[in-house]
Amino acid sequence: MSAARVVLVTGASSGIGRACTEAFLAEGARVIAAARRTERLADLHAEHGDAVLPLTMDVRDRAQVSAALTSLPADWTPIDVLVNNAGLAAGRGPIHTDDPDNWDRMLDTNVRGLLNVSACVLPGMVERGSGHVVNIGSNAGREVYPGGAVYCATKAAVERITRGMRMDVLGSGVRISQVDPGMVETEFSLVRFDGDEAPAKAVYEGLTPLSPGDVADVVTWIASRPPHVVVADVLLYPVDQAGSGRVARRS
Numbered sequence: 013m014s015a016a017r018v019v020l021v022t023g024a025s026s027g028i029g030r031a032c033t034e035a036f037l038a039e040g041a042r043v044i045a046a047a048r049r050t051e052r053l054a055d056l057h058a059e060h061g062d063a064v065l066p067l068t069m070d071v072r073d074r075a076q077v078s079a080a081l082t083s084l085p086a087d088w089t090p091i092d093v094l095v096n097n098a099g100l101a102a103g104r105g106p107i108h109t110d111d112p113d114n115w116d117r118m119l120d121t122n123v124r125g126l127l128n129v130s131a132c133v134l135p136g137m138v139e140r141g142s143g144h145v146v147n148i149g150s151n152a153g154r155e156v157y158p159g160g161a162v163y164c165a166t167k168a169a170v171e172r173i174t175r176g177m178r179m180d181v182l183g184s185g186v187r188i189s190q191v192d193p194g195m196v197e198t199e200f201s202l203v204r205f206d207g208d209e210a211p212a213k214a215v216y217e218g219l220t221p222l223s224p225g226d227v228a229d230v231v232t233w234i235a236s237r238p239p240h241v242v243v244a245d246v247l248l249y250p251v252d253q254a255g256s257g258r259v260a261r262r263s
């Protein structure tokens with residue numbers, strides 16, 4: 013990857029997004045690291061210096077996203093690679109007893125947020141005839157499990173958006189890819205269980221989940237293929253997972 017490449021990673025303050033940020037930096041790229049938690053982004057900047065541009069934004073807020081991305085310093089544009097990673101699951105309860113606010117958070121972040129950011133970045137890529145968008149979906153977008161209806165629906169929507177995006181930009185030279193991880197140990201489960209550590213930890217017990225770096229390896233590999241190559245999608249599991257809820261736990 014050329015040192016001139018500028019990569020925008022959403023959800024860079026934690027987990028997969030942070031690992032992607034560090035992996036792209038290791039390849040010599042400069043990274044616009046976006047998330048809501050400014051202090052985490054400041055830590056990234058302190059650790060990696062001016063190759064990181066911290067960008068505080070809530071992907072759900074279209075006006076805020078637009079303001080942040082249209083006022084980037086000139087030397088941080090154009091954006092060559094966009095990793096649409098910011099996302100979350102909220103709750104594991106049955107849909108008939110779930111809190112509708114959870115649905116809003118997931119739909120607004122995972123679907124509308126991805127669209128809000130893409131709307132700011134994709135037109136420039138198409139105009140320039142180059143660029144790469146990597147959407148982070150999930151194995152959950154390919155199936156559904158009890159207590160996961162809305163989260164799975166948001167990730168299924170990501171998959172439809174990825175495919176549709178690829179069709180819409182066809183002929184422009186812009187590449188659209190998706191990475192669907194299985195279980196990755198991040199803050200994902202802690203967020204899902206509203207900070208309750210015991211059920212969050214139990215998710216990964218008895219198996220070795222993917223690390224955020226495992227996913228980042230795939231994302232950077234996809235983004236470093238020659239310009240005529242599109243890795244359309246990748247499904248990535250830990251060895252002890254074969255589907256949502258289909259896991260082998262070894263005690």
Ligand code: NDP
Pocket residue numbers: 022023024025026027028029046047048049050052069070071072097098099100101121125148149150151192193194195196197198199200201203
């Ligand atoms: P983390 O909770 O560790 O990271 C989520 C990131 O998203 C954080 O940086 C968070 O930053 C950011 N984020 C959440 N809401 C917003 C928002 N409204 N605006 C901006 N940023 C936001 O989880 P993961 O790293 O695991 O999750 C990253 C992606 O990977 C998600 O899309 C998730 O659905 C997907 N995924 C995760 C899997 C897993 O098992 N962990 C498996 C498959 C897919 P901040 O709070 O600072 O805003």
Ligand code: 8X3
Pocket residue numbers: 149150151152160163193194195256257
């Ligand atoms: C996260 C993986 O299986 O918890 O997307 O839904 S799962």
